[in-house]
Amino acid sequence: MTARKIDFYLGTLRLTPEHQRLFNHVEKLTEMQRAFKKIMPLNLGKHCALGGFSEGSLTICADNGAIAAKLRHMLPSLLLKLQAAGYEVTAIRIAVQANYSDIRGNDFPDKKRQIDKGGIRSLNVLAAGLEDSPLKTALESLLEKQGRRL
Structure with a gap:
């Protein structure tokens, strides 16, 4: 409308x-x-x-x-x-x-949050060490969304 x-x-x-x-x-x-x-x-x-x-x-x-x-x-x-x-x-x-x-409505503009390089590395190590599970899938999805998978 x-x-x-x-x-x-x-x-x-x-x-x-x-x-x-x-x-x-x-x-x-x-x-x-x-x-x-x-x-x-x-x-x-x-x-x-x-x-x-x-x-x-x-x-x-x-x-x-x-x-x-x-x-x-x-x-x-x-x-x-x-x-x-x-x-x-x-x-x-x-x-x-x-x-x-x-x-x-808050005064802060919405901005895409980025994980720093150290965090990306840590998440990659964690995802690599996990067996196939919903957590591993979620981590891989997060890393892909960050566009900085190492």
């Missing part, structure tokens, strides 16, 4: 009374996320995101415990900055969301 068809579908769905509240909530949360990213230090902002907002209570999802601890220290100033930006936030909850960056 093309993006244009999806946009048309979502635009039509937005007009239905049953879904207007949901779309309004999503828009508000997206707007808050933009404001949140602006007030956050860059090194922390890329490791957390808003998880939800309901009745004045905001949830921030952190990638790991260290980021969550730093956010907890910043809670009073974060609360004041969000209130100053015009959001009716009365409480902030910090949650650690394991593998949240994998869901959002």
